[in-house]
Amino acid sequence: MPSPGQCATHSNSPTMSTSTRLSCVRRRRRIDAIHLTAVLTGIALAVTPAGLTLPSTPILAEEPMTQQDHPYVGLWVTGDRHIRHELLPNGRYDEARGDRESAYRGRYEVRGNHIEYWDDTGFTADGEFVEGVLHHAGMILYRQR
Numbered sequence: 001m002p003s004p005g006q007c008a009t010h011s012n013s014p015t016m017s018t019s020t021r022l023s024c025v026r027r028r029r030r031i032d033a034i035h036l037t038a039v040l041t042g043i044a045l046a047v048t049p050a051g052l053t054l055p056s057t058p059i060l061a062e063e064p065m066t067q068q069d070h071p072y073v074g075l076w077v078t079g080d081r082h083i084r085h086e087l088l089p090n091g092r093y094d095e096a097r098g099d100r101e102s103a104y105r106g107r108y109e110v111r112g113n114h115i116e117y118w119d120d121t122g123f124t125a126d127g128e129f130v131e132g133v134l135h136h137a138g139m140i141l142y143r144q145r
Contacts, residue, residue: 070110076134076141085134085141093117 076085084096087108095104106119113129115136127136134141 072110072115072129072134075144077144078139078141083139083141084144085136087115 073087073089076087077083082098086094086096088094091107091109093104093106093108094102097103104119104121104123106117106121106123108115108117115127115129115134117123117125117127117136119125125137127134129135132143134143
């Protein structure tokens with residue numbers, strides 16, 4: 001099997017044999033799979049010239065608060081109640097606009113006072129919670145109690 005350095009510096013070389021080139025492709029796929037697993041499990045990896053290495057003590061990447069734990073779950077409304085934005089405890093949101101219930105739906109994550117949204121249609125947005133008020137997409141929403 002070729003060394004990581006050989007794959008990195010000679011993978012496009014016309015003098016590299018087909019079997020060596022295939023070994024490099026397999027090595028890259030294994031590294032990609034390890035990296036994906038690390039990302040999905042939140043384990044930090046170090047990338048070195050020799051490839052990926054795990055730290056001796058795994059370092060967990062910063063995780064978003066679990067949606068059930070953050071204090072922002074609930075209904076948020078504009079002053080005129082035209083926009084009603086419900087943050088559900090399962091990490092989903094449901095936004096109503098005027099008479100249109102569930103006008104937008106998607107998932108969200110909260111990190112500190114910052115919120116990120118991914119609408120089911122592919123739209124993304126974010127917002128900030130400032131002194132109990134949600135600032136989102138040019139709107140100001142207040143907690144409905």
